[in-house]
Amino acid sequence: MVLPAALGRRKIMSSSRLGSRLAVCLLNISEARRKYIVENIAKAALEKNGQKHPEASVLNIFSDQDYNRSVITIAASVDKLGSCVLAACLEAFRAIDMEVQEGVHPCLGAVDLIPIYPLSGVGVDECGAVARSLAKDLVLHVPGCSVFLFGEADLPKKRSLVQRRKQLGWFTRRDFSALEPDLGAAPARRCGLTGVGASPYVMNCNVTIDSQDLSVGREIAHAIRGSSAHGLKGVQAMAFPHEGKSEIACNVESFENQKTTDTSEGSQYVTYSVLGDRFSYVSPHYIEAQVKKLASNQGIGTIGRALVGFTPPECKNCAEYAIKENIGEFWKIREGVFM
Template sequence: MTSSKFGKSLVACLLNVSEARNKDNIERIARAALFNIRGQKHPDTAVLNVFSNYDYNRSVLTIVSTSEWIGKSVVSSCVEGFTCIDHSRHEGVHPCLGGIDLVPIYPLSGVTLEQCGEIARGIAEELVTQVPGCSMFLFGYADIAEMRSLADKRRSLGWFRKNCNVDEIKADVGMKPCGKYGITGVGASPYVMNCNITLDTQDLTSGKAIATAIRERTGGLKGVQAMAFPNKGQVEIACNVESFRDIPENISAADVDKYVSYHICGDTFSYISLHHIEAKVQNLAACKGIKTTGTALVGFTPQECRVTAEYAISHGIGEFWKRRQGVFM
C-alpha cells in the first residue's frame, strides 16, 4: 500500500458499541485496541476519542492505525467488547443490532477504498474465528457481491425498527445471530462523520419532521442521514454526514461553499459543511418556534482525524482520548 508524506498509510475505525453506562467496560474496550491479550502494545496505533451517550447507551471510539495494524487493533477491541457486553440486556433509545454494532473502516491517507474493503473483510473473518457464535453483515467496499451502503443494508435488516428480532437475520459471515452478540456491521466507505444538533424542546414529533427534511433519502442534504431522539430532556437530531466523490452538477457559486473537499490517493472526496447542516436545522427549527442549544461533532472531520492521527502516532500517544475527557456526551 502506498504511504502519505507522514510515511505511513493511515486508516480509521469509528467503532460503535452498544454500551455507555458502564465506563469500566468502555475503558477496557478502548485499551484493548492498544494492547494484545499478552499486554504487548500494538505499534502505530492510537485511540483518539471516546464519545458516549447515556440515553443512547452507545459509544463511538475513534481508533487509528496503519493499514498493516488496524485490523489487529480493531479485532482486539471487538473481542473485548463481545466479552463484556450482553446485547440481549441492552436498553437505550438508539437503534442497534449488536453489542459491537458497527465496525466501519475509513481511509485517511495512502490507502484506497478497495484496500479498506479487504481490511474490513479480514476483520469480519477473524472475529468469527476468535469469537464463536458472533455474526457479521458486510457493507460498502467490504460487500463485494452488492456494494450496498450501510444505510441500505441496515434498512434491509430492520436496524431502524425499535424492536428488531436479530434471530430472523441471515449473516454474511459467521453463525446465525444470537441474543448475546446480536449481529455486527463491518464494512468500508469514505469517511462518515457523526454530528448531533440539540433542539430546546421535548417535542419529538417536530424533531422527526426536521430530521426528515434534512435527510438525503427524503429530499434533504446530500450525504446526510438523520434521526431524532430524546436526549437529556431535549430532542437531538443525530446526523451521519457521508463523504462522497461526486458534487452535484450545475450548482451555483454560492452553493459551492456548502461543500468541503479533501484528497486521498488521487481521489477527491467532499461532504456537506457542518455549518451548513447546523444552519439548515436552525432555520427549520425556527419555523416551529424552537431554538437549538448546541452542535457536537463526534470526534473529528476526516482532515482533523488524519492530522490528529499523525500527531498521536508519531508522539507515541496511544491513549490520546484521555486528553479529550471533556467531550463525553
C-alpha cells in the same frame, strides 16, 4: 483544529514526510453507562501480546448515556488496524450482553458497527479488504458472532449501510433469531448482529433542538435527509429523545466528484483528498444552520451541535501526530483539542 499548548509547540508532519498509510475505525459499541468497560475496550485496541502497539492510537471516545452507545475512534497503519479492532471487539463481546442492553438508540449488536475509513496513503478498496478479513476473524474467534457486510466489504454488490440496515430492520427490530447474517450462524442473543464495512469517511454530527416533541424532530430529520427532495447530499438523519430535548443525529457521508472548492465556514461543502481522489462532505456548520432554520420556522430554538469525533481532515492530522509521537491514549488529551 487547535492543539493544546503542549502539543501546539510540536509540528504535525505531513503524511508524505511520515510515509504513513493510515486508516481509521469508528467502532460503535452498545455501551456507554459503564465507563470502565468502554475504556477497557479502547485500551484493548492498543495492546498486542501484552505489549503496547506502537502503530495505533485511540483518538477519541464519545459516549452517550441516553443512547447507551459509544463510538471509539481507533487509528492505525492500515496493515495493523484489523488486529487492533479485533482485540477491542473481543473485549466488547466479553463485556456487553445484548439480552440486557437498554438505550434509545437503535442497535442490533454488542459491537454494533465496524466501519473502516481511509485517512492517508490508502484507498477505500484496501479498507474493504481489511474489513472483510476482520469480519472473518470475528466469526472465527467469537462464538455466536454474526456479521453483515456493507460498502466496499460487501462484494460484489457494495450495498450501502443504509440499504443493509433497512433490509435487516435495524431501526426497529430486536428479534435476533429472524436475522440472516452474511457470515456466521444465526445471531446469538448475547452478541447480536454486527455490521462490518468500508467507505469514504462518515462523520457524525448531532444537533439538539429545544423541544420534547419528537414529531417535530422527525420532521426536521426528514427534511435534511439526503433522500428527501431538498435534503443535504450524503446526510442521513434520525431524531431521538435526548436529555429532555430532541436530538437530530446525522451521519454525514463523504462523496466523490463535488465540484465546489469553497471551504469557508459558512459554505455548504468541505473538500479533502485521499490518494489523489477528491471527496466532499456537508459542513457541520451548514447542517446546524439548516436545523436551526427549520426549527425556528416552528418557533423552536437549537441548543447546540456535537461533533462525534472528527472531521476527515482533523482525524487524519490527529492520527499522524499521535502515531508519530507514540501517543496510544490520545483520547485522554482530547479535552484540550478544540474544533
